[in-house]
Amino acid sequence: MSVALAIIAFTFLGALALGLRARSGRQMSLEQWTVGGRGFGTLLVFLLMAGEIYTTFAFLGGSGLAYGKGGPAYYILCYLALIYVISYWLLPPIWAYAKARNLFSQPDFFAAKYESRGLGLLVAVVGIVSLVPYMVLQLKGLGIIVSTASYGAVSPAAAIWIGAAGVTAYVVVSGVRGSAWTAAIKDVLILFVVVFLGLYLPYHYYGGIAPMFEAIEAARPGFLALPERGQSAVWFASTTLLTALGGYAWPHVFASLYTASDPRTFRRNAVILPLYQLVLLFVLFCGFAAVLQVPGLKGADADLSLFKLALQTFPPWFVGVIGATGVLTALVPGSMILMSGATLVANNLYRPLSPAATDASTARLAKGIVPVLALVCVGFALHGGDTIVQLLLMGYNFVTQLFPALLASLMRRNPLTAAGAIAGIVAGVGSVAATVILGLSVGGLFPFLPAALQDINVGVLALTLNVVVAVAVSRWGALAVAAPGGRAY
Amino acid sequence: MHHLRWLALLPFLGMLVGPFFLNRVTPFVLGMPLLMAWLVFCVLGTSAVMGVIYLTDPANRTAGGTDSSGEGR
Structure with missing residues (x-):
């Protein structure tokens, strides 16, 4: 076993143990399982919400976007900041309404507000259909990261199976508490790794941030701004706005807002999170550093730019640390997605259609659906294709x-x-x-x-x-x- | 201090309208291409603006902050 693989395996087992222990003697009713008994303070809600940003997309896709597209990649700096601005006014009333009526999920909210079971069912179906590909993307990213960082010792398929099994285990046992605590380690790791990489790579290869951008501008004039046509300023503005509006419509993001114990949590986060997501700037630096160092990656391979550059720059143990960080960026959002998906099926499709359902039977069903949903996603990840x-x-x-x-x-x-x-x-x-x-x-x-x-x-x-x-x-x-x-x- | 919440429009203006005028690579600002530096400035500004709004929002002074009169005006 290589050093890199050992570090990845150790991190995975650590996250699994922490996720399983997070339950710590609580009875897992549906309310405890999905929304942590609505008792999370600023820090845990912050970690959950921030945890949903740093997905494999931010890690691989963000650097891949900078590498492949240049200037248009800047939009990932913007839409999140706008999401938080909107959240300041959007989340507290949703939270208060949901708490007063003991709601668990996004369709619950729509069904209650519009007094329409049909709307609740529709929202649940839209949510599930949207969540599955999002989970598949996390699993595919996980497979790529582990196989690259282990120097090919673990196949992508094996990594996907192991990752999905681990995340299923701690979601079933600990619910949202497991996600919050693994989000905590993940954030520490990703902060360290991304900031380090974003500074080290430009200094190592170009002698600084400014020389790097000057070199890119000299080699590919205009690459660092928006093109005249295609992904132009019009594209930039419309995409940023659309993405910002869609942010809180994701069922798993919606569900995490129910975990807060106090609506001031959201307002406080709206101040801090824009700064926190500037970490993505360093992700962009990594992608730009790769432009002239590992040229020629086309299409989907652009997402590998960060790892390709890391492999030729660092010793195996540090590649292992980067790989471990990447694994966590897949596991934490993955766990939130699985849990929300299972809650949607049990609480919003099964329950409204079967009058005999009780709280206990719905909670049991939700936990039973987690492995099924995970299997469906693994199937798509391995055989889904384009x-x-x-x-x-x-x-x-x-x-x-x-x-x-x-x-x-x-x-x-x-x-x-x-x-x-x-x-x-x-x-x-x-x-x-x-x-x-x-x-x-x-x-x-x-x-x-x-x-x-x-x-x-x-x-x-x-x-x-x-x-x-x-x-x-x-x-x-x-x-x-x-x-x-x-x-x- | 209700009118201060309109400051929240500034991040939208800066990020959505700014690129039409500042879509350039040069001059480099703090080593970054001009457009990127502008957007980073906007993100920092977003946090500052939300900080001002948070501090002056009466909804945050009531116990528990659940007072709905603080929202949606």
């Missing part, structure tokens, strides 16, 4: 379609009815699926638009359609009720 990329693209835009109905439900007078919200979400999700499957872009759909507007992210179109349909159906319903003799519904 379809998973399409699913992921859809997943992100799918959950964003929940945002208009969420925002409207928090207004003093909700302008949307349940029927309107359902119609809007269906229209939005349908058009996202259509545009992704048919590979459409705004420019392709509306070739007559001015050149600049053709770069708008196609997700904006779906969101607009969503809002228009939702408002139209809500209005039409209200008119039908108000009309003389009209007996709608």
Whole structure:
């Protein structure tokens, strides 16, 4: 066993032990299991929310994006900061409403606000369909990281099986408490590793940050800014905004907000988290350092740029530390995803449809679903092929379609009815699926638009359609009720 | 101090509108390309703005902070 592999294995076992111990004598009711009894203070909520940022995407994808695309990669610095700004006002009312009614999950919230079981079911289905590809992405990243960092000693498939088994074990036993405590080690490790790499690599290869950027600008002029067409400033603004709106529509992120014991936690986090996510700047530095050092990685291989550069720079033990960090970036979000997915199936699909269900039977079912869901995700990760990329693209835009109905439900007078919200979400999700499957872009759909507007992210179109349909159906319903003799519904 | 919450629009303006005007590599600022340096500045500014809003928000002074009058005005 190589040093690198030993370090990765040790970290994995440590995280597993910590996750299993986090239960510490508590009775695991559904409320304890999914939302930690709503008793988490600022630090644990902070770690959970921050933990969801530093996924394998941030680690591999962030550096890969900088390496492959250059300037457009800057958007990952921005959308998270905007998510936190929105969270300051969005989360406290959601939290207060959920606490008062003892809600566990995202569909619970929609179903209660709109007094519509149908909407709850729809939101649950959208959530599950979006979560699966997200989990598959974590597993695939895990496989790549472990096989690269172990110098090929462990195959990606073996790493995926072991990782999925470990995360399933501690999710079933400890629920959200396991995730919070493994998030704590992960964050310490990633802070150290990413900041070190982001500074060391530019200094080692170029003699500093400024010389690195000057060298890149000399070799590839304009690479460090946004291009005129394609991923232009219009693309940048529309993508950043869309991603920021979609952030809190993810079911597992939504679920983590229920863990807080006090809404001030969110407001405090809205101040600190923008600074904390600047760690991503160092991830970008790593990707840029690789541009001139390991040139020629194309397409999906761009995501390997950080590891390729690390392998040619560092001794095995440090490659092992980087690999271990990468493993944790997959496990922690993975555990939140599995738990939310299982809660969605048990609490929001099974329970509303089976009147005999009790709290205890729902909790048992949720835990039973975790391994099944993990198996489904492992299956996709090993045999999914390219379809998973399409699913992921859809997943992100799918959950964003929940945002208009969420925002409207928090207004003093909700302008949307349940029927309107359902119609809007269906229209939005349908058009996202259509545009992704048919590979459409705004420019392709509306070739007559001015050149600049053709770069708008196609997700904006779906969101607009969503809002228009939702408002139209809500209005039409209200008119039908108000009309003389009209007996709608 | 209610009007201070409008400061929250600044991060949106800086990040979404700024790139239209500052989409350049040079001059380098603190060693970073101009656009990147601007966006980093915006992130730091976001934290500062949210800090000011947090400190002046009456909702954070009530016990438990659950007073809904502090939100959604």
